[in-house]
Amino acid sequence: MTDSPALMVIIGLLLAAWTAVAGWFMLRASARSKGTETIRRSARRLSRMIEESPAVPLLVRADGRIEAPERLAGWFGLDRMPEYLSELSGGGDGGLDDAQLETLTGHVRRTQKTAASFTMTLAPLGSRKALTLRGTLADPSVSPAGAALIWVFDFTESEGELSALREQAASAREDFGALVGLIEAAPMPMWFRGADMQLRLVNRAYVSAVGSDSPDTVVREQIELVESMDGVSASEVAQQAGERRKAIERVVTTTIDGERRSLRVTDLPLIGDGIAGYAVDIEEMEEQAREFRAFREAQRSMLDQLSIGVAQFDANRRMTFANQPFHRVFGLPPGIVGERTTFEQMLMAARENGRIPEVRDFPNWRQEVAGWFLTDETHEENWPLPDSTHLRILGQPLPDGGLVFIAEDRTEQLALSATRDTLLRTRTATFDNLFEALAVFAPDGHLELWNRSFAGAWGLEEEALDGHPQAEDLLEAIAKKLADPKEVAAINHVIRAATLDRRKQRGTVKLADGRTLDFASVPLPDGNGLITVLDITASRQAEEALRERNRALEEADAVTTRFLANMSYEFRTPLTSIGGFAELLTSGVAGELSPQAKDYAQAIAQSVSKLTEQVENVLDLSQSEAGLMPLTKQKIALLPFVTEIVRKREDAITAGGLTLDLRSDPDKSVSADPQQLRRAIAHLLDNAIRATPSGGKITVEIRQKKDVTRISISDTGKGMSHHDMARALEGIRPTADGRGIERRQGLGIPLARQLIEAHGGTLELQSRRGSGTMAVIVLP
Structure with a gap:
């Protein structure tokens, strides 16, 4: 980097001073030439150190001219250093903005006039650097005209750290405020103890729980929420937590608002000195736990009264409960629940007692059944046992990984079902082969059951009954087959009497083809009504014939009566006359008879007597059989x-x-x-x-x-x-x-x-x- 003229002037002045001093020393002592060389090297090192130092000098003369190294131009976001201080404004592309330039100019003028130092921070427009300027009045040896010497420091990294620290501090203040607000608004009592285990901070829930008026009163009077238990106070428990550096949790009972409540109290050591504590009201949970235990005991007691075997296994496949029917179904010993028997062991014991189906590969079968624990679906199977017992097995997985195993002995039900099927088939066969026509009507009026003779008795097609028609539709079809269609109302009345009125009723109707049907209704125990239909055409004809025969017999009886009355006179009169004449002959009224004639007359009298007796017997017997015996x-x-x-x-x-x-x-x-x-x-x-x-x-x-x-x-x-x-x-x-x-x-x-x-x-x-x-x- 090329040095600026002002800097070179300063450096030159410094070097000239050093050179003058060195020449003076050389002139005064040529013996000190070696020392002079050392000073010269020091001067060069000092100049190099200034060039590489983190602070760059900026000299502002009294007329506003500036002198500074070219590298300072990059710090200001400029291509080159300007000649005057007022030119540091780059017009928006770099340099200083108007406010920064005005502030810097004011500080420089005050320093030039009053020799007062200043410090300010700049953020150039075209640069990401943060610069710190420290200005003082330049030494006259540097600038004798009252120039201001400004040292410019690159404060970018420190400024970033300070900004981060400011943001962290602000965030910490916000978090602390939120935490304090959260603790204050928490529904559970919370507190903080100092190193001396004395209360220093409590929230509103704590104040309300102890029945105080303010947190300051609680702290001042050291009102404890938890009572001493077994001679150990709440502060001693907190001290134990601090010594162990481990949280201590316990369930205690205390009085809150006049009620004894169960609390789960936790004393938690904090980083540094101090113990935090909070208490969770678990009274409802304890009440629910008690209710759950009571419910479980009641449920198990109820299960013991069931005829169905029920057993429960936990997530480890160990038996936790089995009622008495379950023991009986699988032949298990009484202490199997207390031994925490596994599901596989239970199946093995049941196999030894012959209470599982006969399988070819028992280990594989047992593994498949044990797989019910791993599914979420209910499994249902039927187990036929070697002794002809049929078990209905139901496996219901539980949310906690356990299993409810239900075994129902359905042997009797299957036997009853088979008997019921046999009875139904027997009933159907009986119905279909009865001479009478039968039909069963439901209370809602639809035809529910009938035999083969029912449709034929009314002259209907069997297909007309396949849809279980309503009584109204069926009666409409029957009305067409009657000699008088209005008589269908009597049939409807009989059906209603059996299904709705629950009473017996009967009637007779004549069909258009000349047949006569006798029908009757009987209410059944299941609410239905049974209608029986019998073709009585032949019996009616026989009845008419019998009536004719009876009239003929009555006429014959009257003839017999007249005959007996006549014969009683007609028989007795001649016999009486013959007997009388025989007696007259024997007595000699008609003259003396010869001995032989007397014998004949006596024989005639005896025969008449016997004949009279026989006639009387016949007449008496006839009168007795005719009901005319007097x-x-x-x-x-x-x-x-x-x-x-x-x-x-x-x-x-x-x-x-x-x-x-x-x-x-x-x-x-x-x-x-x-x-x-x-x-x-x-x-x-x-x-x-x-x-x-x-x-x-x-x-x-x-x-x-x-x-x-x-x-x-x-x-x-x-x-x-x-x-x-x-x-x-x-x-x-x-x-x-x-x-x-x-x-x-x-x-x-x-x-x-x-x-x-x-x-x-x-x-x-x-x-x-x-x-x-x-x-x-x-x-x-």
């Missing part, structure tokens, strides 16, 4: 009554070589028609006499107990088989076509039975071949 009841003493009947057959008993035993108390009596009862007992006694061989015995016994009279007639004859007894009890009955009369052999026992039944009693026959026969008359 009875005239009166009180009868049984022993004399039966004795009289036996006495009339004494000759027959003696002639047959038989014995008869009559047993009865004398005071036994009964209310009956004497004539009809006599005939019934006589017929039974006659049968016993005929059936008993010679030397046999007949027993007649009369018993009366609790208003029931029993007259038994037993013999020691050959007896009868069941078939013979059935034939003996049969009498005269109408033929199968109802147009004639069918005759059975013998009339005694049937007539006796009819006579006894006319009295409201019964006739019982007890017989066995080879053991005789016993007839028992039971009268009320």
Whole structure:
């Protein structure tokens, strides 16, 4: 860099001074030539040091001329140094602006006049440098005319550092203010202790918590928020934190606003001296924790009451809970939860008890099941066990990495489901194969279920029912099939009665094709209504036929009644006449008869007597079967009554070589028609006499107990088989076509039975071949 003339002048002056001094020394002492050379080198070094120094001299003369090295022009943002101070303004491209130039000019003039030094800072326009100017009055040896010597220092780096420091200081002040405001506005109590562990600063929350009026009062009176615990005060705990250089956190209980609250208090050592502290109110958290523990205990107690097995595993796959059904389902020992058994160990124990499915590769299967912990989806599987047990397994991952394992024994449900399916199929098959037509209507009126006969019964197409139509649509189709379409209202009423009114209802309707349907409704327990439809066309036709037959029978019965009334007269009158004439002939009214004629007349009288008896039997039996038997009841003493009947057959008993035993108390009596009862007992006694061989015995016994009279007639004859007894009890009955009369052999026992039944009693026959026969008359 080329030196400026002013600088060269200054340097030259300095060198001249040094040269003069050196010449003087050389003149005075030539012996000091070596010293002179040393001074010369020093002068050159001094000149070089000035050129390379961080300060550049600027000499301003009294007339405004300036002298300075050329390198100062670059500091001012100029291409070259100007000659006058006023030319330092570069016009916007460099140099100084007007304000800076005016200030510098003022300082220079004051220094020139008063020799007062000055210092100022400049920021040239065309340069990024920050310059510091220090001006003094130049030494007369430098400029004798009162020039100002200004040393220019490059202050760029220092200025940047100072700016950064200013910004940091401003930011620190802002942060400190924000921090103080944050601490003051914090909802939790916060404080600061000095090196002596005394309170120096507290926030509003602290003041409110201790119930004081201002922070100054708290600091002055050293009001502690936390009470001493176990003889250790809050300041001692803070001192321990300072000695350990580690934060101490503890949960304490204190009184705030008259309530005991749980606080988490932290004493935190700061860099340097001092301990900061803050307290977080965790009363709600503690309350929630207590509620959570109570909820967990209640939940686990509830899970123990479930029939479904539930177990919970933590993030480490260790069992933390298992209810009693879970132990039963997998056959686990009681202490498995307390042992913190892992999920894999639980599966191994279940495998040993045969409570997992049979798998070919158990380790691989166990690894797949354990993979449920690593997913976020719920896993559901069905495990068929070797003992035919079916388990429904549900694995629900938890947010904390754990797993809820649920096992439900569905063996009974599957059995019930299979039974239900079988019942449904059975019901469907039963419905479809019933003779009646069935349909089930829901409460909302739509057809829910029907069998195959339902559509055919109404003459509808089966496709019309596939869409489960509403009752209104179905009735509209049925109305077209009725002989009278208005009768569809009756069907609608029956359906409503079953589904809405919940009561039974029935009705009958006739179709256009001549068929007659009988329909009825029954409310079902599930709220639906069952409608049954039966085709009664054939039964109606049969009913009409039966009515016609009944009318014919009634007419025939009337004919029979008239016939019996006529025959009772027509039979008895001729027989009475024949018997009377026979008696007249025997008595000789018509003249004396020969012995042979008398025998003939007596035979005629005997035949008439027997014929009269048989006619009376036939008429009585016919009247009894027709319900026309006349009875005239009166009180009868049984022993004399039966004795009289036996006495009339004494000759027959003696002639047959038989014995008869009559047993009865004398005071036994009964209310009956004497004539009809006599005939019934006589017929039974006659049968016993005929059936008993010679030397046999007949027993007649009369018993009366609790208003029931029993007259038994037993013999020691050959007896009868069941078939013979059935034939003996049969009498005269109408033929199968109802147009004639069918005759059975013998009339005694049937007539006796009819006579006894006319009295409201019964006739019982007890017989066995080879053991005789016993007839028992039971009268009320």
